[in-house]
Structure formats: C-alpha cells, structure tokens
Amino acid sequence: MSGHGDGHIVAHRPFPAAATVELGKPQLRENLRNATHTIRDKRLRLVAERDDWEELRASGARIKDGVLARLPELLDQFTEAATAAGAVVHRAADAEQACAIVTDLVRATGETEVLKVKSMATQEIALNEALTAAGIEPVETDLAELIVQLAGDTPSHILVPAIHYNRAQIRDIFARQMPGVDLSTLTDDPPALAEAARRHLRQKFLTARVAVSGANFAVAETGSLVVVESEGNGRMCLTLPETLISVVGIEKLVPNFQDLAVFLELLPRSSTGERMNPYTTVWSGVTPGDGPQQVHIVLLDNGRSAVRDDPVGRQALRCIRCSACLNVCPVYERVGGHAYGSVYPGPIGAILSPQLTGQAAGANRTLPYASTLCGACFDACPVRINIPELLIHLRQTGPKPAGERAAMRAAAQVMRSPRRYRSALRSLRWAAAPLRWTNRRGRLRRLPWPLSGWTASRDAPLPPGASFRQWWADR
Amino acid sequence: MSGAEGGGEAGDAATGRPVADASADEQLELLTDRLVDYRATVGRCDRAGLPDALAAVLAESTRVVVPADLPAGWLTSHPGEVIRDQAEQPLALPDLDAAGVRVVTGAAVAIAETGTIILDAGDHQGRRALTLVPDHHVCVVFADQVVGSVPAALRRLPDPRRPLTLISGPSATSDIELQRVEGVHGPRRLAVLLVVEPPEGGGVVR
Numbered sequence: 001m002s003g004h005g006d007g008h009i010v011a012h013r014p015f016p017a018a019a020t021v022e023l024g025k026p027q028l029r030e031n032l033r034n035a036t037h038t039i040r041d042k043r044l045r046l047v048a049e050r051d052d053w054e055e056l057r058a059s060g061a062r063i064k065d066g067v068l069a070r071l072p073e074l075l076d077q078f079t080e081a082a083t084a085a086g087a088v089v090h091r092a093a094d095a096e097q098a099c100a101i102v103t104d105l106v107r108a109t110g111e112t113e114v115l116k117v118k119s120m121a122t123q124e125i126a127l128n129e130a131l132t133a134a135g136i137e138p139v140e141t142d143l144a145e146l147i148v149q150l151a152g153d154t155p156s157h158i159l160v161p162a163i164h165y166n167r168a169q170i171r172d173i174f175a176r177q178m179p180g181v182d183l184s185t186l187t188d189d190p191p192a193l194a195e196a197a198r199r200h201l202r203q204k205f206l207t208a209r210v211a212v213s214g215a216n217f218a219v220a221e222t223g224s225l226v227v228v229e230s231e232g233n234g235r236m237c238l239t240l241p242e243t244l245i246s247v248v249g250i251e252k253l254v255p256n257f258q259d260l261a262v263f264l265e266l267l268p269r270s271s272t273g274e275r276m277n278p279y280t281t282v283w284s285g286v287t288p289g290d291g292p293q294q295v296h297i298v299l300l301d302n303g304r305s306a307v308r309d310d311p312v313g314r315q316a317l318r319c320i321r322c323s324a325c326l327n328v329c330p331v332y333e334r335v336g337g338h339a340y341g342s343v344y345p346g347p348i349g350a351i352l353s354p355q356l357t358g359q360a361a362g363a364n365r366t367l368p369y370a371s372t373l374c375g376a377c378f379d380a381c382p383v384r385i386n387i388p389e390l391l392i393h394l395r396q397t398g399p400k401p402a403g404e405r406a407a408m409r410a411a412a413q414v415m416r417s418p419r420r421y422r423s424a425l426r427s428l429r430w431a432a433a434p435l436r437w438t439n440r441r442g443r444l445r446r447l448p449w450p451l452s453g454w455t456a457s458r459d460a461p462l463p464p465g466a467s468f469r470q471w472w473a474d475r
Numbered sequence: 476m477s478g479a480e481g482g483g484e485a486g487d488a489a490t491g492r493p494v495a496d497a498s499a500d501e502q503l504e505l506l507t508d509r510l511v512d513y514r515a516t517v518g519r520c521d522r523a524g525l526p527d528a529l530a531a532v533l534a535e536s537t538r539v540v541v542p543a544d545l546p547a548g549w550l551t552s553h554p555g556e557v558i559r560d561q562a563e564q565p566l567a568l569p570d571l572d573a574a575g576v577r578v579v580t581g582a583a584v585a586i587a588e589t590g591t592i593i594l595d596a597g598d599h600q601g602r603r604a605l606t607l608v609p610d611h612h613v614c615v616v617f618a619d620q621v622v623g624s625v626p627a628a629l630r631r632l633p634d635p636r637r638p639l640t641l642i643s644g645p646s647a648t649s650d651i652e653l654q655r656v657e658g659v660h661g662p663r664r665l666a667v668l669l670v671v672e673p674p675e676g677g678g679v680v681r
Contacts, residue, residue, distance in 0.1 A: 031652075038653050085636060143659060144650035160650060167651055190651040194659050201660065206568045206608075222636050232607070232646035232661025239603045240568065257635040261626035264641075272649070275509065276589035276625075279661060280641035281603075287638050289562055290602035 005303025007095030007125045008154075009353045010362040011341025015370045016457035019339040028164050032336050035163045036327040042273025043324060043380070050269070059262045061384040064318035067253050068308055074220040074253050075299065081223030085285025087295040092125075094302050098247060099130035101298050102212060105245050106136050109294075111210045117227060117237045118142035119214025120158065120321050121247045121300055123343040127212065138212070139204060141233035143197050150177035156337030156345065158323035159271050164336055167193065201233065211237035211292070215248045216320065217263060218297075221256045224284040225297065228267060228277050238281045244292035249300050251308075251317040263320060266382040271322035303356035312393045316352050318383040323348075325377035325387060331370055340367060347377035351390040359398035368394035369404075369457070407453035428463045435462055502587040502621055503669060509590025513644025514657060515665040525615070525670055526552035529579065532613050532666050537575035540566060540609065542601025545579060549615065560601055571608035578609040578662075585621045586628045592616060592667065594640045595632055603638055612662040614642075618671045 011018070022028060047053050067074060079089045092098035106114055114131065116122065116138050128138040128149075140149040144162040148155050151173045155161030162170070171188035174181055178200050186196055213234070215225040225246055227234045238244060254260060260282075268277045286295050308314050326332045326346030337345035341363065342353040350371055354364040368391045377387040414424045435444070443459040446452060454460060466474075507517045520528035530552035533539055540558045541550070550557050560566045570576075581599030582592045592614055594600045599615075606612050622628050632639070646661030657663060 035653055141660070142650075143648050147650070160653070162650055163653075170651055190654045190656050193651055194648055194656040198659055202572075205660065206572060219635075224635065230646070231648045231659040233659070235603070235607050235640065236660050239607055258626065258629055261624075261629045264625050274643075276586075276591045276641070276643040278513070278643050278645065278647050280639075282635070282639035282641075284636040284638075287596070289565070290596060290604075290638055 003093060003301075003303070004306055004358040004361065005094060005124075005301075005356040006361070007302065009124055009342045009344060009364075010357050011353065011364050011367060012362050013341055014363045015339060015341070015366040018341055019335040019370070019457070022335045022339045025336075027166070028336050029334060031164055031166060032333055035157075035160065036329075036333050039159075039273055040324075040327045040380075043270060043327070044273075046269045046273050046275060049275075050265075056262060056266055057382055057384050060266050060320075060382055061315075061318060063254060063259050063262060064251075064383055065315070067255060068251070068314055068317055071250065071253070071308060074255060075250060078218055078220040078223055078253060079299075081219075081221065082225075082285055082297055083223070085223045087223065087285040087297050090296065090298045092247075092298050092300050092302070095125035098125045098298055098300050098302065099127055102127060102245055102247065103130055103134045103136065105243070105296055106131065106210055106212075107134070109210050109243050111136070113137045113139060113204075113208070113210075115204060115208045115211040115237045115241065116140050116145070117211065117213035117229070117234045118145045118161070119212075119247065120343060121214040121249050122212060123155065124249075125247065125300065125302065127247065139201075141201055141205070141237060142229075143194060143231060143233075146197055146201075147173060150174065154338065155343065157326060158321055158345070158348075159326075164338075201236075205233075205236040205240055208237070208241045210243045210245070211241040213237060213244065213246045215246050215252055216267065217254055217260060218248050218252045219255075219257050219260065220253050222284050224257070224282050226260065227281045228264075229280075230272070230278045232279055235279050235281055238283065239291050241292055243294040243296070245296045245298065247298045247300055249302075250304050251319075267320055267322055270320075270324040270380070270382040303358075306358070307355045310355070313351075313355050313390060315385050316348070316355055316390060318385055319348055319352065320383060321348075322382055324380040324382060328376040328380045330372055330374060330376070335370075340370065342367075347371065347387045347391075348385070351387060351394060354394055354398065355390075359394065365399045368398060402453070404453040404456070406450040410450040422467075422469070425463070425467050429465065429467075432463050436465070499618065499621075502623055503618060503671065506585055506587040506590060506621055507669065509587065510644070510665075510667055513590050513665075515590075515644050515667055517667045517669065519669045519671055521672055522670055525549055525668070528668055529553060529613070529615070532668065533577060533579070536577045538573065538577070540571065540576060540578050540605065542580055542599060542605060545581070545599050545601075550579070560605055565602070566605075568604065568608060571604065574610075576609040577611040577613055578605055579613045579615070580606055582614050582616045582620060584628045584631045585616045586625055587621055587623050589625060589643060591625075591628070591641050591643045593628055593632065594642065595634070595637045596639075597633065597637065603640055606640065606642075607661060610658075610662055611664045611666070612642075613666045613668065615668045615670060618669065621669075 131138045140146045147162040156164045167188040216228045217226040268274045332346040340349045344352045350367040359365045442462045447455045510517045583595040584593045645665045646659045647657050648659045
C-alpha cells in the first residue's frame with residue numbers, strides 16, 4: 001500500500017473558518033478580482049486563436065493518462081536516460097526524505113546559501129524550512145516568491161504568488177527587508193521595483209555555486225528536465241551554478257521528447273494567457289563546458305502513488321500546475337489562496353491536497369466542500385481534469401463535516417411529514433418576523449443549532465412573509 | 476527557403492491538427508509580427524547584406540561577444556572589437572556582465588506561430604551563459620530555419636539532449652499588479668535579424 005504525503009499540503013484550519021477570516025479583507029478581494037479577471041480574459045483570447053484547442057486538451061489528457069498507466073516503467077526509463085546523461089537520480093517517498101536528500105547534497109558542497117527557482121514541489125515539501133533549520137539560507141529568485149519570502153508570508157496563487165499585494169505594499173516590503181536596497185530610486189512603480197530585485201539578485205546569480213529547482217516536465221525518453229518561466233531567474237539558476245538539484249514530482253513525466261510540444265502549447269496559453277512564455281530551459285544531465293557540472297534529480301512521490309491507486313482520483317495527477325482553474329473559480333476569487341491552507345489553492349488544491357495527504361490529515365477533509373460545483377474549472381483545465389467529479393468523489397468517500405450532517409438530519413426529520421413541515425415553516429415565520437424589521441440585508445449569518453452547520457459556510461435568507469400554500473389559500 | 480521544410484509541414488501526428496499551410500512569406504510575416512508583439516526588434520536583410528545589417532544593429536556597441544564558431548564574415552562591417560568565447564578559455568561571467576556588452580549568435584529553429592527562437596548550443600550559438608548574462612542579445616535567424624508550429628520545431632532539432640533554450644521576447648515579469656515589466660534577470664533587449672533569400676529589393680529592409 002502506498003503511503004500518503006505530508007508537508008505544506010495539510011490545512012490546519014477548516015476551510016470555512018479560514019475563508020471567513022479572508023472574506024473580511026476587502027483589499028484582498030479587490031486585488032484578486034482584478035487579477036483573476038485579467039488573466040482569464042487573456043486566456044480566453046489566446047485559446048480562441050487555436051481552433052484545435054479541444055484536440056490539444058484531449059491530447060494532453062491522453063498523454064498524461066498513458067504516463068500514469070505505466071508510471072513505474074517510465075520512471076525507470078527516465079532514471080536510466082538521465083543517469084546516462086550524467087545526472088544522479090534519487091528517489092524520495094515523502095517530504096521528509098526529499099528534504100533530507102537535498103539538505104545532504106547542499107551540505108556536501110560546503111555552501112550555506114542556495115538559489116531557488118520557483119517550484120511547487122519544493123514548496124510542497126517545505127524545503128525552505130528544512131534548509132533553514134540545517135543552517136542553509138534558501139534565496140527565492142522569482143520576483144513574486146522573493147516578495148513573499150521577504151514579507152515572511154506564504155504564496156497565495158500558483159502562478160502569481162504575490163497577487164495579494166499591491167505596488168505600495170511591495171515597495172514597503174522591499175524598503176524594509178531587502179538588504180542594500182537604494183531607497184532614493186525605490187518608488188512603487190513596477191519597473192523600479194523589478195530593477196531593485198534585479199540589482200539585489202544579480203551578484204548572487206553570478207557567484208552562486210548551488211541552485212535548487214523543480215521541473216515542469218521530465219522526458220522519459222531522453223532523461224531531460226524542462227523549466228518554463230518568464231523572468232530569466234530560472235535560466236540564471238539552471239545555467240550558472242556548479243551544482244543543480246531538481247525536485248520533481250513523479251507525475252511530471254512525459255514519454256517522448258515530441259510530447260513536450262503538446263504541453264508547451266497548453267501551458268502558457270492556460271496559465272498566463274501567452275502564446276509562449278519568454279524562456280523555457282531543457283537540459284539532460286551534464287553538458288561539459290555548459291551549465292552545472294553536478295546535476296542531481298530527486299524524484300518525489302509524497303502521496304502520488306496512493307493517488308494513482310484510486311481509479312477515479314488518478315486524473316488529478318494530470319495537473320500541469322497552470323492555475324487556470326484558480327482564475328475562473330468564484331470561490332477562489334473571493335477567499336484567495338491562503339484560505340485553502342495548502343500550497344495548492346483553488347479548485348485543484350481542493351482535490352489534490354486531500355488526495356495526496358489522505359482526507360484524515362489536518363483539516364483537509366473540509367477542502368472538497370470549498371466549491372459551488374459550478375464546473376468552470378473543468379472547462380478551463382488544459383488536461384481535462386474533471387474537478388467537479390473529483391470533488392463529489394471525495395465528498396462521498398471522505399469523512400463528513402459533523403455540523404452539516406446534523407443540519408441535514410434535522411431537515412430530513414422536518415420534511416418527512418407535511419404537518420411537521422407546515423408547522424415548522426409557521427414557527428420560522430413568527431420567529432423571523434421581528435428580524436425583518438431590523439435586518440435590512442434579509443440574510444442571517446448564524447442559525448441556531450442544529451442548523452448552525454448550514455450557516456458555518458454560508459448565510460441563510462430570512463424566510464418570506466407567507467408560504468406559497470398560504471398565498472394560494474388566501475386567493 | 477526550402478518550402479518542404481519551412482512552409483508546408485506535414486500534419487501533426489501528436490495533436491492531429493491540420494497542416495500549417497501558410498506560405499514561407501506568410502510565416503516570416505507571422506514570426507515578425509509575434510516577435511514585435513513581444514517587444515523584440517526585428518530587422519530583415521539578405522545573405523550578402525548580413526554584415527552591414529549586423530553592423531547597423533551593433534552601432535555604438537562598446538563590446539561585442541560571439542561564440543567561438545560564429546562565421547567571421549558576419550562581422551566584417553562592424554568596426555569595433557569582437558571577443559570570441561573559446562572552449563579552452565571561456566569568457567568569465569564578470570566580462571559578460573559588464574555594461575554595454577552585446578552578444579551575437581545564430582539560432583537552431585524559429586517558430587512563427589509563437590514568436591519563439593530555439594537555441595540548442597549547435598552551430599553559431601555557443602554555451603548558454605553567453606546569451607543569458609549580457610544585456611542585449613542579437614540573434615541571426617535564416618529563413619530556412621523558420622517553421623510554423625511548436626511540434627514542427629521540436630521535430631527539427633537534431634539532438635534533443637543538447638541544452639535547449641526557447642526564447643520568446645526579452646525577459647519579463649507580471650508579478651506586480653500584473654503589469655508587464657521587461658528586463659528582469661535575463662537580457663533586457665532581444666534583436667532578431669531575419670536573413671531572407673532571395674533579396675527583397677536588396678540591402679537592409681527595416
């Protein structure tokens with residue numbers, strides 16, 4: 001039996017409680033609305049350019065399903081090819097093991113600082129915390145990750161992790177936390193802020209001896225890894241240091257080099273709404289005289305094999321982390337990434353986190369309920385993950401929230417008899433009558449037990465002044 | 476331009492998408508359009524006009540670095556100093572990082588539909604640091620290196636195990652309020668020189 005995963009994919013607060021806190025931040029909601037609508041509109045325009053988009057999505061899903069069907073075999077093939085190309089391949093069963101492997105590899109170089117390329121896998125395993133505990137300083141080099149790191153915060157979006165900050169807040173973070181920043185030129189103009197980040201990181205890029213990355217794709221046929229990015233910080237980290245350590249989820253595989261074409265078309269259009277991202281780097285082991293000469297790859301399971309064992313749940317492993325589902329989700333748009341309590345927020349996080357950890361971990365059982373089941377995420381997903389189907393699957397197989405279960409039982413009791421139902425409605429109207437005078441919104445934040453389970457995650461409307469039956473009888 | 480290679484790529488097995496049936500000229504137009512959309516600058520010349528066209532792009536350059544195997548003929552019209560990166564004596568990073576350094580390379584393949592240039596460390600391209608650290612990358616692309624689509628481009632690469640860099644415009648970020656800012660960590664500027672035969676009226680077309 002395959003083990004579950006751990007790390008920064010365990011929510012420690014139930015989603016309704018975390019969401020209630022986030023809903024109280026109007027600035028956050030404003031930022032999120034602007035961001036998600038801008039990206040989703042760009043995505044729609046760029047997807048519309050391709051009249052074969054549906055075929056591309058189907059190809060993406062088909063290739064990934066093929067990978068999942070013969071994952072052990074492809075992992076062996078990848079390992080063999082990467083090793084032949086000069087890489088050292090390691091396997092990690094969980095977050096702890098992966099962190100230990102990376103920490104040991106960095107220690108062996110004698111360095112106490114490592115540069116990092118933005119990577120969901122290293123966030124998932126809480127690598128920065130593990131390195132820091134071992135006396136090694138991880139430096140995030142993606143602008144948004146740098147902002148979040150300097151702020152001592154956590155990312156709130158897969159693609160644009162600092163989307164919850166606006167320019168004035170970022171300027172303040174740089175002014176307070178960026179060593180050696182030139183305050184005389186630091187305005188809140190985005191080019192000035194990007195220039196400050198460039199200066200801050202330039203010397204590090206040119207002198208760093210170790211870098212840690214993830215990978216967007218891994219090619220079994222050639223043993224190649226692929227990193228897709230915009231800023232050039234990825235190229236810097238993947239090219240200039242002597243040692244490169246890449247942490248790669250085992251589901252990142254594609255069988256053949258030519259399969260990359262499908263994903264290089266699906267990913268940028270889905271994630272940033274671009275025809276192609278500015279930079280993509282592909283490397284296979286070691287090239288003498290060009291790039292890192294010590295290349296390590298840590299293949300990460302952390303619950304993925306367990307997800308693969310679930311015939312319904314398996315499709316979540318097709319995910320290429322484009323974040324298109326976040327940008328179309330009415331729930332994410334209002335609560336933001338932090339409410340999900342995992343590095344994977346939004347619709348994909350609501351299924352992937354509880355799948356990877358098992359639903360018993362922390363408050364992850366609440367995540368499949370963080371959805372209206374509207375289905376927009378399925379339409380947006382470039383690899384056709386049926387997220388609504390998986391949400392329902394997880395709701396059916398996982399533990400139920402106690403409050404909602406009690407409310408449903410109470411409602412069932414009342415509705416089972418017409419007489420009970422009529423008298424319940426009558427008492428409800430009487431009880432609510434005074435509220436209609438004082439409560440102009442016509443909505444209730446909290447109902448009394450056992451209906452409190454219902455209002456834990458939504459407001460309830462006030463009952464109308466008369467029932468339909470009464471209105472009919474009065475005619 | 477050999478039509479069989481650049482223009483009418485066969486239908487795509489991976490996606491089943493229809494043949495990219497654009498003519499060679501239309502593909503060059505599309506590539507130019509996409510590159511400009513990414514705020515790269517694009518120039519055009521014929522083979523004989525390449526040295527003059529390059530000299531024009533490199534005017535006022537304080538220092539030009541090139542891969543060891545860049546054809547000497549390309550830079551005969553450039554009056555300034557040209558430094559070759561040598562395998563036995565590679566240029567140090569601070570030399571590449573110095574202010575005003577420009578790098579001139581060739582390319583392996585270019586993709587019209589996405590405005591992408593692929594470098595594979597093959598002929599005239601050098602090692603990866605060369606096109607990464609200098610602030611300004613000048614890339615020479617021959618018309619017969621242009622293909623329509625991403626799948627066609629990947630099929631064209633002679634060995635996918637070489638280190639590959641796919642470049643679509645200059646370095647950019649949208650991390651601050653989604654406002655695009657160019658020139659974060661990679662080269663701030665990308666200039667592409669398309670070499671087209673037969674000449675369109677000869678000389679440099681801008």
